[in-house]
Amino acid sequence: MIQLVFNEARCKGCGFCVEFCPKKIVALSEGRNNLGYNFATTSEEEKCTGCALCAMMCPEVLIEVREVK
Amino acid sequence: MTKGYQKPATLEDVPWHFCPGCNHGIVHRLCAEVVEEMGMQSRTIGVGSVGCGVFSYDYFNFDGIGPSHGRAPAVATGVKRVHPDKLVFTYQGDGDLAAIGTTEMVHSAVRGENITIVFINNTLYGMTGGQMAPTTMLGQVTTTTPRGRTVQQAGYPFKVAEMLASIEGSAYIARGAVFNPAQVVKTKKAIRKAFECQMAGLGFSLVEVLSACPTNWGMNPLQSLKHVQEKMVPVYPLGEFKVVTERSIE
Amino acid sequence: MSEYILMKGNEAIGEAAIRANCRYFFGYPITPQTEVLEYLARRLPEEGGSYVQAESEVSAINMVFGAACAGARVMTASSSPGISLMQEGISYIASARLPAVIVNIMRGAPGLGGIHPSQADYFQSVKGGGHGDYKLVVLAPASVQELIDYTILAFDIAEHYRTPVVIFGDGMLGQMMEPVVFPEADIRPIIRPWATTGMEGRSKNIIHTLYLPAADLENHCRELYDNYADIQAHEQRSAEYFTKDAEILLVSFGITSRVARAAVEMAREDGIKAGLLKPITLWPFPNAALKQAARHARLVISAEINMGQMIEDVRLALPDKEVILFNRIGLVPNPEEIYEFIKSKAGEVLNHD
Numbered sequence: 057m058i059q060l061v062f063n064e065a066r067c068k069g070c071g072f073c074v075e076f077c078p079k080k081i082v083a084l085s086e087g088r089n090n091l092g093y094n095f096a097t098t099s100e101e102e103k104c105t106g107c108a109l110c111a112m113m114c115p116e117v118l119i120e121v122r123e124v125k
Numbered sequence: 126m127t128k129g130y131q132k133p134a135t136l137e138d139v140p141w142h143f144c145p146g147c148n149h150g151i152v153h154r155l156c157a158e159v160v161e162e163m164g165m166q167s168r169t170i171g172v173g174s175v176g177c178g179v180f181s182y183d184y185f186n187f188d189g190i191g192p193s194h195g196r197a198p199a200v201a202t203g204v205k206r207v208h209p210d211k212l213v214f215t216y217q218g219d220g221d222l223a224a225i226g227t228t229e230m231v232h233s234a235v236r237g238e239n240i241t242i243v244f245i246n247n248t249l250y251g252m253t254g255g256q257m258a259p260t261t262m263l264g265q266v267t268t269t270t271p272r273g274r275t276v277q278q279a280g281y282p283f284k285v286a287e288m289l290a291s292i293e294g295s296a297y298i299a300r301g302a303v304f305n306p307a308q309v310v311k312t313k314k315a316i317r318k319a320f321e322c323q324m325a326g327l328g329f330s331l332v333e334v335l336s337a338c339p340t341n342w343g344m345n346p347l348q349s350l351k352h353v354q355e356k357m358v359p360v361y362p363l364g365e366f367k368v369v370t371e372r373s374i375e
Numbered sequence: 376m377s378e379y380i381l382m383k384g385n386e387a388i389g390e391a392a393i394r395a396n397c398r399y400f401f402g403y404p405i406t407p408q409t410e411v412l413e414y415l416a417r418r419l420p421e422e423g424g425s426y427v428q429a430e431s432e433v434s435a436i437n438m439v440f441g442a443a444c445a446g447a448r449v450m451t452a453s454s455s456p457g458i459s460l461m462q463e464g465i466s467y468i469a470s471a472r473l474p475a476v477i478v479n480i481m482r483g484a485p486g487l488g489g490i491h492p493s494q495a496d497y498f499q500s501v502k503g504g505g506h507g508d509y510k511l512v513v514l515a516p517a518s519v520q521e522l523i524d525y526t527i528l529a530f531d532i533a534e535h536y537r538t539p540v541v542i543f544g545d546g547m548l549g550q551m552m553e554p555v556v557f558p559e560a561d562i563r564p565i566i567r568p569w570a571t572t573g574m575e576g577r578s579k580n581i582i583h584t585l586y587l588p589a590a591d592l593e594n595h596c597r598e599l600y601d602n603y604a605d606i607q608a609h610e611q612r613s614a615e616y617f618t619k620d621a622e623i624l625l626v627s628f629g630i631t632s633r634v635a636r637a638a639v640e641m642a643r644e645d646g647i648k649a650g651l652l653k654p655i656t657l658w659p660f661p662n663a664a665l666k667q668a669a670r671h672a673r674l675v676i677s678a679e680i681n682m683g684q685m686i687e688d689v690r691l692a693l694p695d696k697e698v699i700l701f702n703r704i705g706l707v708p709n710p711e712e713i714y715e716f717i718k719s720k721a722g723e724v725l726n727h728d
């Protein structure tokens with residue numbers, strides 16, 4: 057089981073994680089964070105394979121990908 | 126494919142000031158990851174620059190210095206001569222390295238100084254609002270080339286990696302990009318190779334990273350990645366330009 | 376047991392730096408100081424140190440910045456135009472509170488000028504030179520022995536106050552040979568808990584000079600000046616000759632002070648009550664000693680090899696005295712010239728009543 061954690065308060069909505077997720081499970085939110093951006097989030101964490109391409113492309117280092125038993 | 130990702134201990138847990146989609150964030154992260162993976166956090170001294178990357182010493186979690194504009198390779202030379210056993214690298218943009226700092230850059234390579242330069246090439250001056258850089262491409266509009274750069278006005282774009290590869294003291298010179306995960310992996314490998322080249326005492330190393338500047342290019346972040354891939358790579362080809370794996374000391 | 380040896384000024388500076396535990400030197404050839412580089416290029420590797428010939432004085436001063444950040448005792452040397460190139464780097468070194476020693480063997484100026492002795496960089500080092508609010512400690516030796524003694528002192532002052540120190544020489548001092556004796560080397564360990572040496576066993580150290588919030592910059596500048604006030608209170612240095620009853624007071628530094636001293640002695644033989652105050656620290660300027668030495672003076676003569684620079688500080692310290700300039704450019708005056716000048720002025724000033 058993969059835990060996908062976005063530090064939403066730091067997201068600037070660049071969209072890289074959305075673009076490069078091979079499972080297309082990351083999207084930008086409807087609402088905005090305190091910085092004023094639509095932030096990256098997922099509602100399909102159970103489909104995450106832990107490839108961490110999102111974290112690899114994130115310029116804010118705000119994504120953590122954890123394998124939990 | 127390895128599973129999981131955690132922020133490296135070599136990065137401070139602070140928000141960064143970069144624009145949305147700025148490639149500085151990715152390259153800062155790669156440098157920090159490589160330092161951590163090499164087990165060098167307590168033996169690394171980073172030398173920053175003046176530009177959008179000016180806060181690198183606040184973002185990295187290892188010793189750091191904020192030098193004057195363009196002079197990072199000279200500062201790094203001073204540090205490395207005092208601590209030849211430490212990893213000393215600079216992190217510079219195109220104004221800092223390829224304009225005002227060209228002398229320091231070239232002569233660090235000439236001396237074969239055992240330092241590494243990480244060079245962020247976004248074809249303009251970011252922090253000051255998007256002026257021409259020596260790396261600006263022909264026809265590119267910037268605030269000081271409002272009709273597009275022409276040869277008559279400002280000459281040709283400066284190919285730093287190619288030039289440094291011609292200097293004998295250079296031991297590892299490469300150019301990468303970070304516009305997709307495959308390139309990120311390749312660029313990280315290049316940074317690692319450069320750091321290892323330094324620790325092996327083989328001489329000067331530089332990794333040029335073609336980087337997006339969405340704000341000053343007037344594009345959204347995803348468009349700016351495409352711009353690097355489609356417009357910059359033909360002018361600044363990716364690859365390794367010099368690889369020295371051993372030297373005989375004369 | 377130390378013996379006297381005959382040594383050239385520039386080389387004596389190099390050896391003095393080594394005795395002061397300096398093991399890193401970065402410089403660029405320029406007449407009349409190039410022998411400092413050549414001497415250290417030979418000696419530093421013998422002591423396990425490093426000599427780097429930089430590609431310009433701009434690079435050299437930034438290498439100094441790096442080595443000082445890295446915790447080492449470091450020196451550079453240059454001459455007037457090269458010191459001009461170093462100004463930005465010096466501003467950074469001062470702001471970052473880095474110990475460093477900068478030697479200026481002055482030459483004719485402005486522009487390319489010439490390679491003759493000069494004292495025309497006083498404004499540059501004492502009043503600023505680089506951008507922003509900062510001060511440099513400036514030491515003015517007048518002999519090869521003083522080049523040695525003040526170079527060693529410079530490293531101690533720089534370390535103690537965490538501030539750059541300038542040694543003011545000139546083309547004559549740099550090139551002349553005199554018998555000198557070196558003190559025993561005092562190699563104390565250099566302890567700088569703030570240096571960027573790699574964060575083994577501690578949290579990270581960073582050294583920079585950027586203070587974007589206004590309040591941070593104001594605090595920083597006030598701290599710099601608290602340090603300078605401390606230096607002003609404790610490090611003023613000068614020497615005096617025949618000042619107890621001097622009616623004509625010469626004020627002169629460096630090589631010119633030796634000539635002025637000879638002229639004062641000639642004047643005394645002639646019955647003129649002349650005296651000399653020789654500032655050793657140009658910053659902090661020895662105001663207290665100068666005021667005391669000038670207490671009986673009817674005339675003060677600032678003798679310099681420039682168009683009148685130190686004279687402004689003399690006038691600032693002595694607002695109620697008449698202060699005039701004796702100056703030459705491009706050469707060291709001889710004692711007769713200064714003596715004749717004193718004599719001519721003595722006639723006007725001392726026979727008034």
